Amino acid sequence: MKQRVRTITVFGSSRPAESDHDYMVARQLGSELAKKGFSICNGGYGGVMEAVSRGANDAGGRAIGITTRFFEADANHWLAKEIRVKTWQDRLFELIDRGDGYVVCPGGTGTLVELSVAWEMMNQNVMAKKPVIVLGEFWKPVIDRIRKADCTQDSAGMEKQNAFIRFAESAPEAADMLAVYFKSQAR
Numbered sequence: 001m002k003q004r005v006r007t008i009t010v011f012g013s014s015r016p017a018e019s020d021h022d023y024m025v026a027r028q029l030g031s032e033l034a035k036k037g038f039s040i041c042n043g044g045y046g047g048v049m050e051a052v053s054r055g056a057n058d059a060g061g062r063a064i065g066i067t068t069r070f071f072e073a074d075a076n077h078w079l080a081k082e083i084r085v086k087t088w089q090d091r092l093f094e095l096i097d098r099g100d101g102y103v104v105c106p107g108g109t110g111t112l113v114e115l116s117v118a119w120e121m122m123n124q125n126v127m128a129k130k131p132v133i134v135l136g137e138f139w140k141p142v143i144d145r146i147r148k149a150d151c152t153q154d155s156a157g158m159e160k161q162n163a164f165i166r167f168a169e170s171a172p173e174a175a176d177m178l179a180v181y182f183k184s185q186a187r
Contacts, residue, residue: 009041011114012048012105026051032175034061044075053078101131106138
């Protein structure tokens with residue numbers, strides 16, 4: 001029986017240039033995810049989105065970009081497929097919906113919104129719990145602060161609800177964590 005290809009949605013900044021550390025890490029992430037058999041989904045533009053698409057492409061994988069008319073930018077040319085939606089909100093929910101899991105790279109307020117909406121949808125049981133891997137230390141203070149506030153308010157349930165968020169120090173570790181998670185789900 002053929003196993004279905006899992007899609008990992010990657011969130012991250014549009015700002016890193018090809019020579020930046022965040023771009024290089026995202027490119028390695030795309031490659032590592034593709035080598036593990038994952039399809040990639042991202043916002044379709046530059047920076048981390050371009051890098052992860054390029055890395056997946058380099059490793060023989062596939063990247064899908066969700067773009068919108070809201071942004072006046074062209075999709076990156078490393079995408080196997082571009083899906084153009086009407087609004088910014090449509091794009092956000094399409095990115096979340098397509099992911100079987102998520103990797104959150106460093107970014108700005110857009111990345112924070114993507115992480116927050118996915119996290120809240122899982123916390124409120126609007127969608128099934130899915131693995132969220134936060135790459136590096138960038139978001140750790142924000143996530144730790146939110147976890148602390150949530151656990152203070154409702155220590156019984158919030159720790160379990162937040163358990164699906166994990167931290168990875170490197171791109172290979174993030175890809176490995178997702179591969180192990182989905183392998184355990186297949187049993």
